Amino acid sequence: MRPVRFVALGDSLTEGIGDRTGDGWRGWAALLAGSLGEQPVRFTNLARSGAQTHDVLEDQLPGALALRPDLVSVVVGVNDTLRQGFDIHAVAGRLDQVYAACAARGAVLLTACLPDPGGTMGLPGALARPLARRQRAVNTVVHALSDRYGAVHLHASDGDWVADRTMWSADRMHPGERGHRQLAVRFHALLAERGLAPGPAPSPEPESAAPTLTASLWWLATAGTGWVARRCTDLLPQLLALAADDLRHRARGTSVRLDLRTSAAVSAALAALTAGESPRLRGGTRQ
Template sequence: MPNGPYLRYVALGDSQTEGLGDGDDTVGLRGFADRLAEHLAAVDPALRYANLAVRGRTAGQIRTEQLAPALALRPDLATVVAGVNDLLRPRFDVVEVVGQVEEMFAALTRAGTRVVTLTFPDIAKVAPLARPLRSRVFELNAGIRAAAARHAVVVAETGRPAVTTDPRLWTADRLHASPLGHERIAAALARALELPGSDDAWTLPLPPQRLPTAGQAAAAELRWAASYLGPWLGRRLRGRSSGDARTAKRPHLRPVEAGPRLTPDATADPVRREAP
């Protein structure tokens, strides 16, 4: 498998890979995949990049909808990030979810693609009310590591450094990385790929900040549940997803434009504007 320089990068995944939390549907989404593409283009400006991710997708949906188009683009590098939408659902079968992820690992690596993935932080330290789900996160991480080892997939251990649960790396919904969080994820992936200029600075803690009182923290949890958890559960009960009627923002390989933000593919289908 190639170990760089990379000329054809394809990103597969859900809302994190699409870039939610880093920009919005009005100004455009950036996200860690766009940021990684910029790292890669700095190494070789000939890089072309596609992003097939769509918010709300489960691991099985990502495999079904995105794997074949990704293979058709013949990437020499791909990121595969999946599983969070599965572990948030009432029924979670880690063997099934990891199996879907491993099928993507296997198909891409068989095609000669260098694949990189990541692990997820302790959800209880990001959203204390989600503590019952933390064992699922640990199981998913263990499964991803094992599957990656079987297929020589590179793993960026973004679930381990303490800084990854710092609230400043997350948006108010606590499900999506903030711009700073996406920046750190991209830096972690660049380091895992040993790109020139990458280092372990992404693991360093942020400057200290004043901690909320117990009362303030409890009030914040209640606001989060009312503003984000409740509506999310409502969509699940109605069988809806934030990704309904949406398509990939960048389905074709295109050069990485100079500037602060990559733009969606002009040929992508228009989508309904809705809250994530």
């Protein structure tokens, strides 16, 4: 029996940032790969920090398809929300192409919706709310396309794990080891329901301690400052304008208009996708 081929696509979350082992990163996908069954698993992680949906489509997908995968994870979209040129129409179109290409090759597709970055980083409400609307838009698209292509879909955008500080690394943007293990355990449970993960689930218990408050403050004072500075040249001017618009609507009691505007944009993006033959064989599985 040939090894199961598992290829992971996406950004820093799937690359494993926050779950350090030795001199590198491990992450939820590598943890999951070690628990897919007794037969050998050939795991390839093509995810890269900072990747957006266009990077997955243009750079990572061709390499993934060349490996003839049995299982492909596609978890991406947060970095799109952190860019000034965020366009849910473009995000939806790219994800549709990636999902369709994987499904057409007969690969089992893994997807997930994710928490909004403003909330996990603890940004002030006026700054966090516009980012939350963007992430909800991405999550709605991921939900719809996961159903369309029969993906194994993990609902990870909310729940106790998001607010549990022990699940997150010092940067408050990436899960720590415990958080990565939580994602691996939940993905394993979904695959096991389909008979695709006969091996034992990954352990949910971390091998290293969660970052201390001192470590988190040190990150913010060092690496975190550089991260914010890099984003400020792109996102911050627009984010401040979005925050001002949010505050104006809240003062007038018309915040619902912003939510309706986002919902309308998502509906239009999904409606614009080509309605060609879908390789979907069955509905997506969620947890």
